[in-house]
Amino acid sequence: MRTSTTIARPPTPVAIRMRRLVSLALVHAVLIGGAVFMLLPFVFMLTSAIKPPGEIFEATFRLWPRQFYGWQNFESALSTAPLLRFLLNGLIVCGGILVVQLLVAIPCAYALAKLRFPGRPILFSLVLLGLCIPVQAPSLPLYIAFAELGILNTYLSMMMPFFLSVFAIFLFRQFFKSYPDEIIQAARLDGVGEFEIVWRIVVPSAWPAIAAFSIFSVVAHWNDLYWPLIVVSDTKLATPPLGMMYFADSELGSNYGALAAGATIITAPLVIAFLIARRRFIAGITMTGIK
Amino acid sequence: MTTATAQITPLDAAPPASRQRWIERFAGLGFAAPAFILLVLTNLAPLAALAFLSFTNYELGALDFSFVGLKNFSAALQDSVVRRSVTNTLLYVAIVVPGGVLISLLVAILIHQRKRTRSLYEVIYFLPVTSTLIAMATMWQFLLHPTLGLINQALKGLGFAETAFLSDPRLVIPTLAAIGIWQLVGFNMVLFLAGLSAIPRDLYEAVDIDGASHPIDRFLKVTWPMLGPTTMFVTVTTFITAFKIFDTVAVMTRGGPGGASEVLLYAIYLEGFQYFHMSYAATLTLVFLAFTLVFSVLQTFILDRRVHY
Numbered sequence: 001m002r003t004s005t006t007i008a009r010p011p012t013p014v015a016i017r018m019r020r021l022v023s024l025a026l027v028h029a030v031l032i033g034g035a036v037f038m039l040l041p042f043v044f045m046l047t048s049a050i051k052p053p054g055e056i057f058e059a060t061f062r063l064w065p066r067q068f069y070g071w072q073n074f075e076s077a078l079s080t081a082p083l084l085r086f087l088l089n090g091l092i093v094c095g096g097i098l099v100v101q102l103l104v105a106i107p108c109a110y111a112l113a114k115l116r117f118p119g120r121p122i123l124f125s126l127v128l129l130g131l132c133i134p135v136q137a138p139s140l141p142l143y144i145a146f147a148e149l150g151i152l153n154t155y156l157s158m159m160m161p162f163f164l165s166v167f168a169i170f171l172f173r174q175f176f177k178s179y180p181d182e183i184i185q186a187a188r189l190d191g192v193g194e195f196e197i198v199w200r201i202v203v204p205s206a207w208p209a210i211a212a213f214s215i216f217s218v219v220a221h222w223n224d225l226y227w228p229l230i231v232v233s234d235t236k237l238a239t240p241p242l243g244m245m246y247f248a249d250s251e252l253g254s255n256y257g258a259l260a261a262g263a264t265i266i267t268a269p270l271v272i273a274f275l276i277a278r279r280r281f282i283a284g285i286t287m288t289g290i291k
Numbered sequence: 292m293t294t295a296t297a298q299i300t301p302l303d304a305a306p307p308a309s310r311q312r313w314i315e316r317f318a319g320l321g322f323a324a325p326a327f328i329l330l331v332l333t334n335l336a337p338l339a340a341l342a343f344l345s346f347t348n349y350e351l352g353a354l355d356f357s358f359v360g361l362k363n364f365s366a367a368l369q370d371s372v373v374r375r376s377v378t379n380t381l382l383y384v385a386i387v388v389p390g391g392v393l394i395s396l397l398v399a400i401l402i403h404q405r406k407r408t409r410s411l412y413e414v415i416y417f418l419p420v421t422s423t424l425i426a427m428a429t430m431w432q433f434l435l436h437p438t439l440g441l442i443n444q445a446l447k448g449l450g451f452a453e454t455a456f457l458s459d460p461r462l463v464i465p466t467l468a469a470i471g472i473w474q475l476v477g478f479n480m481v482l483f484l485a486g487l488s489a490i491p492r493d494l495y496e497a498v499d500i501d502g503a504s505h506p507i508d509r510f511l512k513v514t515w516p517m518l519g520p521t522t523m524f525v526t527v528t529t530f531i532t533a534f535k536i537f538d539t540v541a542v543m544t545r546g547g548p549g550g551a552s553e554v555l556l557y558a559i560y561l562e563g564f565q566y567f568h569m570s571y572a573a574t575l576t577l578v579f580l581a582f583t584l585v586f587s588v589l590q591t592f593i594l595d596r597r598v599h600y
Contacts, residue, residue: 027401028408034398035415038473041430042418044441048433057439108326116312117319123327128595130334132587134535136556137580138337140563140572141344144351145337164329170594188311194318223423225538226556230564241425245542248429256433263426274421278414281421285478286485 045267048260049073056256073261080258081250083265085236086243090269093158093228093239094221098214100163106210109172110198114184124173130166136226143230157231158239162221168213171288175209176202212284215277222270240266344573351567363574373575375550376558379464380534380582383554386468387475387533392526395476399483400514413484417477424474428542431470432457457544460551467539467552475532479525486521490514520593527590534583555579 047063048056050070055062077083111117112124142161143152151157179202187197203210225241232238235246244266248259274281345363349356367373402412419427434441437455446454456466494513498504515522537556540546546553546561559579563572 027404031398031401031405031408031412034394034476035412038415038419038476040441041427041434042422044434045426045430048430056433057436059444061441061444104325104329107322111319111322115315115319115322117316117323119323120319123323126327126330126335128591130330131591131594132584133334133338134531134580134583134587136535136537136559137341137576138334140559140569140576141337141340142333143564144340144569147351161333164326164333166330166334169326194314194322198322219421223425225425225541226560229541230560241423241538244423244425244429248542259429260433263429266426267422270421270423271418274417275414278410282413282417282481285420285481 045260045263048257049264051257053255053257056260069257070261073257074265076255077247077258077262077265081243081247081262082236083243083247083262086238086240086266087269089155089237089243090222090240092155094218096155096159097162097221098217100159101165101168101217102210102214104163105165105168106172106203107198109169110176110202112169112173113176114179114181114202115194127166127169127173130164131170135161139227139230146231152231153234153237155237158228158237161227165213165217167288168217171209171213172206175206179205208283209287211280212287215281215284216288219270341573341576344570345577347570349570351569356570359570363571366571367574367578372550372553372558373578376553376555377578377582379552380536380554380556382464383468383471383536384530384533386465387471387536388526388529390468390472391475391479391529391533392522394472395479395525396483396518396522398476399480399487400510402480403484403487413480416480419474420477424538425542427474428470428539431539432543435466458548460548463544463548463552467536467543470539471533471536475529479529482521482525482528483518486518487514490517524590524593527586527593530586531583531590534579534586555582 043063047061047065050068050073051065052067052069052072055065055067055069108123112120112127138161146152146157146160183201184197187201192201222239223241224239225245228239228242229245232242235243238246244263247262346358346360347356348359348362398412398416402409402416405412433439435443435456437443437453437458442456443453446452454462456462490513494517495509498509498512535556536554537560540552540554540557541560544552546557555575556579559572559575562568562575
């Protein structure tokens, strides 16, 4: 109906502008409404972290407390739970996983993309099969094996199941496949060994894929709760999410200000990294497209 | 060295082609070996062990076990906890998949047309993806507190009754689903934004010339069909993510109230790693695998065709 009126009588410039303005206001209203929902726990966390206990659940919400209580909250959070230790553990576990993942996956991906060797089709089928298996599926037998080996409650047990990333192999193989064969052939004629071809010639050109995968891997393992919860019972070894869970369960769980301060400390590293390297994060997600 | 020999006696030396083939075989096997060994150790052998365990009555620490055939499977079929977990998981998925896909599609379309404010909205909607869900779940728990929580105070201010989001058996799964959507909208939005920028502009111009300049016409005639592959991929990924719900249940409800938020992965965690009923947990893991397998295969299939540079 509206289209017919438009055809019959062209609207005045003012009407067009009015309509555009209204639709723009509508779009922003929807987006801002959504943004409030997205930011709600963050705003609550940050404001609670600087409020005294009495102000956190006050009926009228205020962004800035009447009494600044930030020092006390962060101090009691840091003194009752080894939060910085949790962050360090997260760094060790994520770093260890990522380094081994890259060292294992890159040569394998190169072999699958560029070398003819017996068993290559079978290996690639196994990689595709591996892509279909959620990480939680092998956890039960791995737990039994680690318990038998007596390596529960170690960094190794937290990292080991993730040393092989079939997704990394898959992603890098796609990337390496488009690398020009002529350059590899020329390097071979110059007497460059395959090992050097991978690490000195092909890898530097695959930087975007490696960055994308690294972001994906660190975000996934920094935030993973399932596996650390299973293999770790020693508080000292807890990763950030596990540490947060202990923290919330402890007596301090009722000290909401300190808990919010703790949550801020746990959440900060990745969020800050994201704010700094926003474009890389988003490009990484677009390229990998998988969690 | 070999090249030097080749120059002196070209007929005796191995031709470079076959030498190259030999190097490739050797290097290929060497490069693939660590990955293959780890693949067997951390993936294939555990899967075989899982299948094996499900036919036994093994429990952690037991010295001895025996084969029980399909007893674990029939026990799982009759187990009310398992039934409830499957139903709850499916209900959660049924809310998160359409919600998480459609909301992120809407957000992506609205953000895509913005120029100055685009990156600001992008950051805000993406923030939950990078934040540690456990920490944020604790904050949601405060916000949803039946009497003190900010959300209930707002509802009260608007004249609604106090709502016990996490302790009302009918509301707990929808509430967890809302948090699940909150967590993944940004991720899906980024995928949709990439899909939107891949749509050629002249398609919209062609539709404009046809007289269908209304936004809804443009959406139905161009955006929706052109986004088909992205939507498919996002839906499949969202399904898999939703099916693996664990964190929020473990932190916020622990399956309660009265089992109203028991989900499959949480049931497996309890059976296997709290009660150490390994064989039964293995059976439940196979059930979990069966549910996700169709979607994982679909995801792998799409990935195989989609990733290109």
